[in-house]
Each structure stands twice: as structure tokens, then as C-alpha cells.
Amino acid sequence: MVKIVCFGDSIMEGGGDSVGAGWVTSLATQLSPEHRVFNLGISNSNTAELFQRFGEVLRRIPDVLIISASVNDCLRRTGTEPESTELSFMKLIEAWERLLPLMVKNIQHNLIVFPLDVDARVMPCGEDGMGGGTFDYDGYYADNSDLKRYRDMLTKLLVNYDVQVLDLNDIFSNDLFFDGLHPNTEGHALIAKKVEQKLKELKWLN
Numbered sequence: 503m504v505k506i507v508c509f510g511d512s513i514m515e516g517g518g519d520s521v522g523a524g525w526v527t528s529l530a531t532q533l534s535p536e537h538r539v540f541n542l543g544i545s546n547s548n549t550a551e552l553f554q555r556f557g558e559v560l561r562r563i564p565d566v567l568i569i570s571a572s573v574n575d576c577l578r579r580t581g582t583e584p585e586s587t588e589l590s591f592m593k594l595i596e597a598w599e600r601l602l603p604l605m606v607k608n609i610q611h612n613l614i615v616f617p618l619d620v621d622a623r624v625m626p627c628g629e630d631g632m633g634g635g636t637f638d639y640d641g642y643y644a645d646n647s648d649l650k651r652y653r654d655m656l657t658k659l660l661v662n663y664d665v666q667v668l669d670l671n672d673i674f675s676n677d678l679f680f681d682g683l684h685p686n687t688e689g690h691a692l693i694a695k696k697v698e699q700k701l702k703e704l705k706w707l708n
Contacts, residue, residue, distance in 0.1 A: 514543025518684025
């Protein structure tokens with residue numbers, strides 16, 4: 503038996519899936535019944551909060567940890583000054599520098615799911631948060647340039663750690679979103695399929 507903990511944000515929790523219960527639930531049904539999958543996704547979580555909640559992961563004694571690098575880490579409030587955005591990135595790096603050693607010390611296999619770019623047609627985009635989008639995310643917005651910078655920053659940081667990554671941006675199209683930020687049912691199904699393929703490719707289910 504392999505115990506898998508999925509740890510992250512609203513996408514991990516299943517947000518946007520109007521038919522099922524999200525990609526983690528789909529993954530659990532696709533895997534052999536001998537494997538156990540725990541979903542510790544909580545809406546609005548960011549990396550600093552995952553560090554604070556890491557004891558929840560350790561209590562499950564997982565063989566595999568699948569953790570999301572969240573879009574929440576890069577959300578800006580409309581009208582945010584560039585200086586505050588730079589400070590946010592500095593704090594984000596510090597959060598991962600605290601979390602990664604815990605992951606590799608306590609868990610044999612670690613997989614980070616990189617954040618998806620948002621659909622800029624729906625999610626307001628740009629420094630003024632006024633990209634013509636129609637979806638109001640409580641006064642916050644995500645900029646794809648920030649998300650790319652986040653992925654690049656994390657890729658450089660992971661050079662020093664035995665951690666695998668999964669980046670689905672090359673195959674994830676805008677029609678797979680529910681609201682421009684969260685995947686729809688088809689999007690969740692695709693994530694589940696690709697995560698399962700990655701786990702088998704890495705031979706972590708043996």
C-alpha cells in the first residue's frame with residue numbers, strides 16, 4: 503500500500519468541479535484500491551499557511567506528498583504598488599525555503615504541482631487589475647507574468663532538493679477553466695490523469 507497526501511489550496515480541494523469532487527477524488531478512484539489518498543486541500547491556502555499546517559501531513563505518515571504551488575501565492579489586490587509585490591515574492595521564497603527541508607527530511611517522495619496560468623479573458627490582468635475580465639475574485643487578481651516568475655523562481659530553488667515537479671501549462675487550455683482560475687470538471691479530470699501518469703512514470707506506486 504502507498505499512502506498519498508495531497509496538500510494545497512482550493513484547486514486541490516476540488517474547487518470548480520461542478521460534477522465531481524475534484525481531481526484528487528478522481529485520482530483516488532483511478533488508483534488501485536490498495537493505495538490510500540488523503541485530500542488536505544483547503545480553499546485560499548498559500549505556501550506560508552501550508553508550512554503552518556505541515557503537521558497534518560506528517561500525522562498521515564505518507565509515502566508520497568503531492569503539494570500545490572498555489573496561485574494564491576501570487577494574487578494581487580487591485581491597485582497594489584510594485585514594491586509590495588516585490589516584498590510578497592521575497593516572503594514567498596522564504597516560505598518555500600522553510601517548507602522544502604521539512605518535505606525532503608520526512609517524506610520519501612515529493613511532487614510539486616506548479617500553478618496554472620489564469621484565463622486573462624476572465625481574470626482581470628495587468629498592474630491596474632483592469633484587463634477586461636469579468637470575474638471578481640474579492641478584489642484580487644492574478645497576473646500571468648507573476649505566475650511565470652513564480653514557476654521560474656521555484657525551479658531555481660528546487661535545484662538543491664530531491665523533489666519532482668508537474669507543470670501542465672503547455673496542455674491546459676482556457677476552455678478547461680470554470681471561472682478563469684479554477685479548473686472545470688474536464689480540467690480536473692485532466693489533472694488527475696496527468697498526476698497518475700507522473701506517479702507511474704516515477705514508479706512511486708510500486
